[in-house]
Amino acid sequence: MSKRYKLYEGKAKIMYEGPEPGTIIQYFKDDATAFNNQKHDLIAGKGVINNRISEYLMTKLTEIGVPNHFIRRLNMREQLIHEVEMLPLEVAVRNVVAGSLAKRFGLEESTQLQRSIIEYYYKSDELGDPLISEGHINCFGWATNQEIDDMIILSLRVNDFLVGLFLGVGIRLVDFKLEFGRWHNSNEEVQIVLADEISPDNCRLWDIKTNEKMDKDRFRRDLGGVKEAYQEVARRLGVLTEINNIDLNNHNSLSVQDGLA
Ligand SMILES: Nc1ncnc2c1ncn2[C@@H]1O[C@H](COP(=O)(O)OP(=O)(O)OP(=O)(O)O)[C@@H](O)[C@H]1O
Ligand SMILES: [Mg+2]
Numbered sequence: 054m055s056k057r058y059k060l061y062e063g064k065a066k067i068m069y070e071g072p073e074p075g076t077i078i079q080y081f082k083d084d085a086t087a088f089n090n091q092k093h094d095l096i097a098g099k100g101v102i103n104n105r106i107s108e109y110l111m112t113k114l115t116e117i118g119v120p121n122h123f124i125r126r127l128n129m130r131e132q133l134i135h136e137v138e139m140l141p142l143e144v145a146v147r148n149v150v151a152g153s154l155a156k157r158f159g160l161e162e163s164t165q166l167q168r169s170i171i172e173y174y175y176k177s178d179e180l181g182d183p184l185i186s187e188g189h190i191n192c193f194g195w196a197t198n199q200e201i202d203d204m205i206i207l208s209l210r211v212n213d214f215l216v217g218l219f220l221g222v223g224i225r226l227v228d229f230k231l232e233f234g235r236w237h238n239s240n241e242e243v244q245i246v247l248a249d250e251i252s253p254d255n256c257r258l259w260d261i262k263t264n265e266k267m268d269k270d271r272f273r274r275d276l277g278g279v280k281e282a283y284q285e286v287a288r289r290l291g292v293l294t295e296i297n298n299i300d301l302n303n304h305n306s307l308s309v310q311d312g313l314a
Contacts, residue, residue, distance in 0.1 A: 087273040102283045103252035105293045110251045121247035137234025143174040146212045147228040203245040222289035227257035
């Protein structure tokens with residue numbers, strides 16, 4: 054990999070300065086973390102799979118008019134994205150009871166919700182990403198009321214679209230987490246756009262027939278078969294079809310021109 058300026062290294066990805074001002078290269082690592090970094094492991098090939106799944110889903114969302122940071126995939130582990138000013142928030146959308154919702158309210162996992170629930174979390178590793186309300190977001194100046202409205206509308210559109218898309222390949226979209234940022238569009242306006250990634254790392258995906266988990270809960274709960282589950286999600290979505298011919302362990306950013314795309 055050529056020398057370039059590293060902007061940020063997170064738990065799952067590395068952000069490098071992109072080729073044009075206002076662009077970033079997003080590199081997907083194989084690192085898996087849970088419980089605020091207390092649990093850590095390497096899942097060989099996870100970065101390659103998430104790069105492809107996120108590319109596929111962001112591209113579909115662009116097609117239905119959901120603005121997002123994705124520009125194009127560069128190679129097996131990297132994609133070019135627009136640099137945005139991230140809001141320090143995670144927006145969770147829930148369709149079925151699972152995870153912290155089950156714990157917090159003593160509910161049984163897998164209960165279908167009567168309507169989708171949107172939750173906000175403040176992004177802070179030190180504080181353990183606490184659950185917050187619109188009041189906190191507004192009072193602490195993390196986003197304006199208009200930006201909150203925009204995030205709600207976009208999150209619900211993403212949810213409606215992804216629920217149908219996953220259902221079509223035999224997967225129940227239980228819940229997922231989104232991150233948004235401010236982007237200066239070509240009309241010099243500041244716009245809220247979807248950023249980060251959408252992958253089995255931040256969605257709960259259950260097989261529609263067996264309820265088998267096909268997401269990061271396999272890692273969190275030591276269920277095994279993490280890579281195989283992620284691979285199956287990719288296979289059902291029809292991405293990474295050349296999976297048998299590539300080396301998922303490869304950590305190099307092999308280029309698309311190498312015939313490996
Ligand atoms: N388009 C973008 N422009 C700028 N930053 C982005 C963009 N998309 C995602 N990010 C940020 O880049 C980082 C991605 O790295 P990663 O997901 O590994 O971080 P993380 O370990 O989850 O840490 P964090 O708590 O900061 O999210 C995150 O901080 C994310 O908010
Ligand atoms: Mg992250």
